[in-house]
Amino acid sequence: MPSYKAPLRDMQFILFDVLKVQDSGNAIASYAEASPDVVAAILEEAGRFCENILQPINRSGDEEGCTFEAGSVRTPQGFKEAYAKYAEGGWTGLACDPEYGGQGLTSPVNFAVEEMICSANLSFGLFPGLTHGAYNALRAHATDELKSTYLPKMVDGSWSGTMCLTEPQCGTDLGLIKTRAEPVADGSFRIHGTKIFISAGEHDLTENIVHLVLARLPDAPPGVRGISLFVCPKFLPNSDGTMGKRNALACGALEKKMGIKASPTCVMNFDGAQAWLVGAPHKGLPAMFTMMNAARLMVGIQGLGVAEAAYQGAVTYAKSRLQMRAATGTKFPDQPADPIIVHPDIRRLLMKMKAMTEGCRALALWIGHELDIAMSHPDAERREAADDLVALMTPIVKSMLTDHGFSAANDGVQVYGGHGYIREWGMEQLIRDSRITQIYEGTNGIQAMDLVGRKLSMGTGRLARRFFHPVGAYLEQMSAVPAMVEFVAPLAKAFGRLQQATLWLGKAGLANPDDAGAAATDYLRMFGLVAIGYMWCRMAETALTSNTDIFHSAKLECARFYMAKIIPETGSLLSSITAGSASLMALNEEAF
Ligand SMILES: Cc1cc2nc3c(=O)[nH]c(=O)nc-3n(C[C@H](O)[C@H](O)[C@H](O)COP(=O)(O)OP(=O)(O)OC[C@H]3O[C@@H](n4cnc5c(N)ncnc54)[C@H](O)[C@@H]3O)c2cc1C
8 A cells, every 4th residue: 555645845845945935925914824834834734634544544435435325325434533533623624714714824735735635535635625616606606694604614614515517418518407496485496407426415424515506597598608506505504503404405326436436426316405596697607617717726636636646656666666687787786686666667657757746736836826816916917917827727737737647647557567456555546536537627628628719819818928928038037047058948949839839729720610629638738748847947946046955956857857858748749739630530420
């Protein structure tokens, strides 16, 4: 079983040495309170919780799974106790508004804690993750009365949240939603319909479950313009805040699935369940997007968490597994063979995992910081710039980090050879668990279409300029620093390719929408590789100016690896992007 150690040093290096988030303390109150010492203590405590409470029930949770009996769902042994400790420790309210009992901590700190939770136990991470998403949507769009009824309980962890979008006939295309909401005289609504694939739709961790449901009002226009958002609790709260009668909704079945087996994926039947409108009628989708945008970043963090766990497992094994001798001559003559870490092909896997994981972490924490600036900075222009950057980068963070999570899990299994494929070592679980992250919250293909079809053209390219201008200026500035040239030159080359691909998309994509669709996934990856390359330059720049120890010299070596072995992929991506859609679309459908 891989044992997990929270990567606290790297998190603190990125937050305080590279991003210097503490400087935002002058402008944003939550940053003034989150001094490096305070954050270090919180991360250390969270790391201990994940290592000692969540990781030990990860494997058993996978093997036992959830149980469905007479409409109730039982989580695997140990989950209830772990959740109670999690809520008692105040972790459910870490990044929530103090007005509702939260601790008001910053997003990057919350991201770092989420990463540790998902490294230790991805299934467990889904419960508080979804609650936080539902909290965000209610806080942004619900009436004060609804907020005061629901938010304090969600923040203290006694109630959990869900997000009910998917139906049998609609996943990506929410315009096909059939679930109905009938208005009743007291101002509430009755929900009728079936939702499928609802994570944490029913379970035994909390006393109540707050469902956020997308449904159609009787006068709804067709398509996505006719969807409204409702809050629909499992138990109806009384006016004094106590729990009232059971609502007319129930879990009809649990899905049997590939991974995240300790997270119940439910069919939810709403049979006239009482619900209340959140936000304006027919404006449910934009309201749900408040939840989904934050949730997309969180799903990216899930991928990152799995990648770190896979990397740690692979390194431990590669140092201890003895097979063959190093090609350049025996390295450990007193052993019957050398450890596999001496072999370049194993190094290739480990270095790819390390460079991508640390680069993805820096990218996520950077965007987490910008998220807070977008919400709370006193300067309106700075807020708008940050908001644009977060909107642009959200599909990139979601896709790059989840693709990397799956790829790292796969590489981790490869390092273990056959021992990775069998259950004993826990590596195959990481592959099964991480696979869903590339699918839910909008598949990664849909994220790429969001980037290419919406984000690039928004504000006539204003969002894209929020990335291109500062990175261009950084490259110019750093190319004058001799020690940085080895890092900046490959990034500049990739950046040039990204600019070329963006111009090509602007022209070809407009002329033929299939060209844009065909290029989208490659383009998102290219953008992600450049963004991570930018992060590696900034980490290298910081490492060069720090007191060099093994941590900093490893950063420099890793940055060199990234520039030599990973960022050149942008060359083949450019060729594929500009090859257009003709070769994809040529084959007649009958020929498949
Ligand atoms: C374990 C699990 C947990 C989940 N949790 C939740 C939850 O809590 N709440 C919830 O509401 N849903 C949940 N989902 C549902 C999930 O969000 C959907 O499965 C996902 O959005 C994709 O929808 P779909 O499965 O219907 O695929 P489809 O929409 O049918 O898509 C099939 C394929 O076609 C592609 N595609 C579709 N349209 C286009 C297009 N225009 N261009 C290019 N490609 C396209 C997709 O990318 C995908 O590859 C969960 C699913 C699973 C398996």
